[in-house]
Amino acid sequence: MNKKLTLNETLDKIRQISGIKNDFYSEISEIFKNTPFNKELNFLKESTDILLKNQKEDFLSHLFESAEMLDALLDICVLSFSVENTKLGNDVITFSLPAGWTCPWANTCLKKVERYRVVDPNKVNTSKVSKRTGLDVPYKGDVVVHKGKNSQFDCFAANQEMQYDTVRENRWHNFDLLLAAGTYMDQADLIMKSLTFFFDNEGFRTDVRIHESGDFYSGEYLKAWMEVAKKMPENKFYAYTKSLPLVQKYQNELKDIPNLSITLSEGGRKDSELGNIDIKQAKVFNTPEDLLAAGLILDLDDNLAKEKGGKDKNFGLLIHGTQEAGEKQQLKLRNETFMAYWKYRKYLNRQLGLPTETRMSTEQADAALAHIDDILTNQEKYMKAKGIKRIDKTHFEYIKKLLRYVKKYNVYDFDDNLINILQDKYK
Secondary structure (H helix, E strand, O other): OOOOOOHHHHHHHHHHOOOOHHHHHHHHHHHOOOOHHHHOHHHHHHHHHHHHOOOHHHHHHHHHOOHHHHHHHHHHHOOOEEOOOOOOHHHEEEEEOOOOOOOOOEOOOOEEEOOOOEOOHHHOOOEEEOOOOOOEEEOOOEOOEEEOOOOOOOOHHHHHHHHOHHHHHHHHHHHHHHHHHOOHHHHHHHHHHHHHHHHHHHOOOOEEEEEEEOOOOOHHHHHHHHHHHHHOOOOEEEEEEOOHHHHHHOHHHHHOOOOEEEEEEOOEOOHHHHHHOOOOEEEEEOOHHHHHHHOOOEOOOOHHHHOOOOHHHOEEEEOOOOOOOOHHHHHHHHHHHHHHHHHHHHHHHHHOOOOOOOOOOHHHHHHHHHHHHHHHHOHHHHHHHHOOOOOOHHHHHHHHHHHHHHHHHHHHOOOHHHHHHOOHHHO
16 A cells, blocks of 8 residues: 655655656656646646755745645645434534455455556446446446455445545545554544544534444554543544454553443454453344344434443444345345334424324325425415425425335334334334
């Protein structure tokens, strides 16, 4: 893996390079590959000319005269966080690393996506029709994937990297910066500065999920997050992990950090040792019925993961997200229907003016869908009757989506006893 250079290392490297200017430009372009700087060829050439003359002050002035370039530099120097997880909503920010590559103890979910696409010369200048958009997509290389020999579940995080180049690049960007940072204190400093930068630009969030993708790949890295939690007591940090040996090593220190919650995730290479540590555990089940038989509660919203505790706080999860075609795909569709129905049942009832404890029938859902379609078809009439100036079409479409889950839930005919796997607030 190529190491990303710091700005000072880049300056030194420029001065050491010998040859014609084109060699300098080529070298600089490679250093800033996959960054906004690489797209500004004139900027790179002008900057290189200034540096070759050893005019450091002129270089800095040239760099910061453009607000766009300053933003690009900041993007390179800080870690990337996200609020795009639909399960967690906008109240939780997430941090991610490359799936699989940073999961040293992964087993039943192990899946890795190569950082860079591999170009097949025979496919250059060809295109294919996108199944999602129907548009011609030019060939830009093949995404290479490796699955573990014991893999049973399709890793949702790895599937995101397969589908989106930018997601993959952001996660490797985070990994590069952490590896270059050095000691755990330096890594902690990088994380805290990056979080502060995020909060300044996107607004403060209390909850931080460590690793929507990736895991604690070293003791130094785990210690870095422990240090961050200690120094940012106003935030709540939580993480799922299969890095059992590292958690075992620091379990006493971890228990003394009130705003850092760790959940041990089954399916790793060290599962045989899970009984030796009193930290809560999560297990993924194929069906709600399997979870009920295990006597565990389903975590619908990560609130159980956020709680700090020992084995008395163990909970279950259901397979969801992208799965391979076949049985697992059918199970995940059923599971997602079950989860969506119960998670949004009370909200949907309130939106429709029904008692919050109502379990809607298919006929009720059909009637509600027909009513919404009538509203959207006769918007002016509805707005006049309600005395409003506009209709939030997006909101109505969302309600329709939830109503379709109600219909599917009734088709699956789930057993009433499955209510016992729900958190109290959803019952």
